[in-house]
């Protein structure tokens with residue numbers, strides 16, 4: 426099997442991209458190389474592997490798959506999504522400035538505002554749909570732009586191509602957190618981004634059984650800089666977990682297809698339900714970012730759906746979440762099983778109440794990660810939870 430079949434279509438890349446049969450035995454899946462070190466025949470003479478923090482064959486197989494599905498030059502696998510983000514920050518120096526979206530994953534915001542701001546890096550948080558405001562924040566110290574689209578839990582979108590054009594003009598690195606969309610729906614490097622980041626814990630892994638992160642660099646040169654930072658600071662993914670994420674990627678296209686079908690149907694069901702207030706889903710015509718979604722997401726709009734209650738009552742959302750049976754009340758997302766979450770009390774509880782209010786995260790809000798179960802059972806479960 427050739428390792429560099431970049432002409433392949435996505436569904437084929439998900440299975441074969443960057444993969445080789447294991448040379449010693451022909452094993453179709455890479456063995457879990459559970460080893461820290463590799464024998465050398467003479468000092469400095471080795472197979473290409475020396476020590477597993479630098480590289481491990483199981484992790485290499487995953488990293489090649491990541492590069493293939495995101496259409497980049499180099500993939501890197503990390504011990505968590507935040508470790509991947511942290512590695513990008515290590516390209517910066519004191520006095521550098523970052524422009525980031527104002528509606529980021531809470532852990533990313535926490536890292537920027539409570540860790541890296543203490544290292545002399547300055548952050549600007551802005552609504553990326555106000556491109557004039559965004560442009561006005563650039564100066565000679567600006568080194569990185571960080572965007573997440575769609576966002577959590579409000580499903581706000583940012584126009585990747587428009588932002589990429591500005592970053593290119595200003596010669597500033599542009600990174601996109603592609604966790605919610607996955608490369609099945611959206612390929613930021615093809616739209617002008619330099620780096621894609623993933624919490625592979627979510628859709629890439631896809632089975633709620635591993636914490637992992639990923640970066641994919643558009644160029645070999647940038648990939649090498651990121652690999653140096655990863656190697657020099659150490660947050661690599663272990664071989665067992667690398668195997669699990671690689672296994673997950675092989676069905677990414679199949680899972681995403683069903684996540685999208687089920688997500689769209691759940692959003693449409695909720696939109697017509699008399700107890701429901703607002704529904705946030707990029708695939709609904711009523712969604713404020715529907716036109717950007719149609720432009721840059723291909724093949725569907727994902728499995729994440731957020732809604733509020735017409736009553737506006739927190740108690741209604743809590744009672745609903747206590748009653749769901751097929752949906753599991755839990756944090757996280759992107760696995761085969763459907764999950765339900767109360768952002769204000771769970772995933773976003775660390776954000777101060779007034780900031781939550783300003784963002785639009787209300788106390789009657791429920792976020793669903795719609796899984797790949799039978800749609801009839803999912804709708805029936807929601808129905809009984811509303812009716813009880």
Ligand SMILES: *Cc1c(COP(=O)(O)O)cnc(C)c1O
Nearest residue numbers: 505506507530602604624626637
């Ligand atoms: C979960 C998540 C992260 C953080 O990833 P971990 O694997 O939990 O470290 C970052 N961004 C988004 C959008 C996420 O959903």
